[in-house]
Amino acid sequence: MLDGLVWLAEHFIGMFQQGGQVFTSLVTGIVPLLIILLTGVNALVVLIGTERIERVGEWAARDGLIFYPIRYLVFPVLAVFFLTNPMAYTMGRFLPEKYKPAFYDAAVSYVHPPLGIFPHINPGELFVWLGIATGIETLGLSVVPLAVRYLLIGMVVIFIRGIVTERITAIMWAREGTKTAAAATA
Amino acid sequence: MRSFITNLGRSVGKVVGVLYQAGRESIDQVLKNILPFMAFIALVIGIILYTGIGDWIANLIAPLAGSLVGMLIISIICAIPILSPLLGPGAVIAQVVGTLLGSTLIANGSIPARYALPALFAINPQVGCDFIPVGLALGEAEPETVEIGVPAVLFSRMITGPIAVVLAYLASFGLYPGY
Numbered sequence: 001m002l003d004g005l006v007w008l009a010e011h012f013i014g015m016f017q018q019g020g021q022v023f024t025s026l027v028t029g030i031v032p033l034l035i036i037l038l039t040g041v042n043a044l045v046v047l048i049g050t051e052r053i054e055r056v057g058e059w060a061a062r063d064g065l066i067f068y069p070i071r072y073l074v075f076p077v078l079a080v081f082f083l084t085n086p087m088a089y090t091m092g093r094f095l096p097e098k099y100k101p102a103f104y105d106a107a108v109s110y111v112h113p114p115l116g117i118f119p120h121i122n123p124g125e126l127f128v129w130l131g132i133a134t135g136i137e138t139l140g141l142s143v144v145p146l147a148v149r150y151l152l153i154g155m156v157v158i159f160i161r162g163i164v165t166e167r168i169t170a171i172m173w174a175r176e177g178t179k180t181a182a183a184a185t186a
Numbered sequence: 187m188r189s190f191i192t193n194l195g196r197s198v199g200k201v202v203g204v205l206y207q208a209g210r211e212s213i214d215q216v217l218k219n220i221l222p223f224m225a226f227i228a229l230v231i232g233i234i235l236y237t238g239i240g241d242w243i244a245n246l247i248a249p250l251a252g253s254l255v256g257m258l259i260i261s262i263i264c265a266i267p268i269l270s271p272l273l274g275p276g277a278v279i280a281q282v283v284g285t286l287l288g289s290t291l292i293a294n295g296s297i298p299a300r301y302a303l304p305a306l307f308a309i310n311p312q313v314g315c316d317f318i319p320v321g322l323a324l325g326e327a328e329p330e331t332v333e334i335g336v337p338a339v340l341f342s343r344m345i346t347g348p349i350a351v352v353l354a355y356l357a358s359f360g361l362y363p364g365y
Contacts, residue, residue: 011236019232026224031216038212043205086317092325101335104321105342108314112277112306120212124219127227127281128310132302135288139299141362149303153357157307157350165342172334 030130034119041120045082053078057094060103071099072162073155076107085111085122098173102166106158113154116147227285240290251287252297254355257308258348265311265347267340274316283309299365304354311347315340 060067060075079091088107092100111122115129129150133143234240250256264273273279287305291297297305314321318336327335 015233015236016229017232018236019229022231022235023224023228026228027221031220031224034220035212035216038215039205039209042208042211046204046208047201086321086324089321089324090326092322092327095325097328097331100322100325100327100331101318101338104314104318104325104335105339108317108321112310112313120215123215124223125277125281126220127223128277128284129306131227131281131283131285132288132292132306134285135290135292136299136302136362138289138293139295139365141299141365145361146302149354149357149361150306153303153307153350153354156353157346160349161342161346164346165339168342169334169338172338176330176334 034123037118038120038123041118045120048082050082053082053091054094057091061095061099068163069159071095072102072106072166073159076103076110076158076162077155079107080110080121081114081118084120085125098169099166101169102162105165106162109158109161110154113150113157116143116150223281227281230282231285231289234286234289241294243286243290245296247287248291248296251291251305251308252301254304254352257301257304257351257355261308261311261347261351262344264309265343267315267337267344270312270315270340270343271318272316273312274314277310277313280310280312295365299362300358300360303358303361304351307347307350307354311343311350315343 056070056075056078060071075091076088079088082088083091085108088111089104091107092103095103112125112128114121115126116133119126129147133146136143136146234243250260264270284306287309288302292299292302292305318339319332322332322335
């Protein structure tokens with residue numbers, strides 16, 4: 001009976017000791033780098049200044065095929081890097097109503113891909129990246145190639161998401177318009 | 187001469203102030219967001235590793251996470267408009283799933299290391315789906331825009347979520363050869 005209780009207690013503590021070891025490796029392995037990187041990028045963002053990004057917003061609001069990459073690639077990436085999650089979405093205020101959902105889609109989809117290199121963008125949700133990256137590190141591989149590809153493919157993905165959401169928004173908006181017009185004439 | 191020194195002093199003072207404040211903000215972020223989540227994740231991983239459930243879970247989801255079709259299925263399920271706003275908040279589900287995938291399947295080689303790239307997209311098509319009204323409000327959107335924007339983004343994700351997985355899968359060739 002006593003042996004059973006001792007067994008239970010040992011394994012109970014054992015579980016939490018294992019957790020403690022994991023916590024130690026996370027804190028000593030990642031937190032120092034994170035603190036220095038966060039300090040550096042926070043300082044850089046303040047020194048460059050967010051007003052310059054607002055000027056890009058006015059540029060991104062224009063109609064025309066050429067402005068698609070500005071609106072759903074350059075602008076979201078800059079907004080997310082300089083204002084981080086969630087303040088980046090305030091940059092939507094420079095765009096016409098019809099582009100706002102698509103800008104939000106593109107911007108919010110880019111708060112995770114750069115995290116391997118720029119964790120300041122979304123430190124509260126770091127483990128979407130870090131959870132998988134830690135697995136790679138356990139294999140003894142460098143996470144940098146993965147981080148770079150994640151960042152680059154992320155750009156392609158947000159560009160596609162911006163365009164698709166803009167088109168769907170436009171279709172739904174037109175349908176709303178015909179519905180209210182039909183209701184008015186009925 | 188005197189004004190040069192004054193200006194120099196002022197600029198140096200400003201830069202030092204910015205750096206100091208940046209240091210304060212980063213410590214604040216680490217204390218408030220990162221360390222708490224590390225505690226949570228360490229607890230979960232500790233239990234998984236110690237009890238060996240990790241291997242059991244890995245065997246269960248390896249077929250899903252170990253193939254392109256499987257990851258497409260994961261991303262389609264996560265992108266379903268009813269589910270995606272529920273899975274989105276705080277990215278908690280995505281973070282736990284990411285940690286599970288990383289610490290079990292990838293760490294013990296059950297799936298090729300390069301599948302980490304499509305996996306990063308497969309677990310996250312629901313990003314921001316819970317936050318659409320707030321995100322649009324931050325952008326000073328009118329109520330009509332929010333009314334149309336919410337379903338627009340949710341439906342768009344059903345298409346672009348799996349597309350992201352496919353693109354990432356194609357881009358993963360040449361990553362970590364031999365693993």
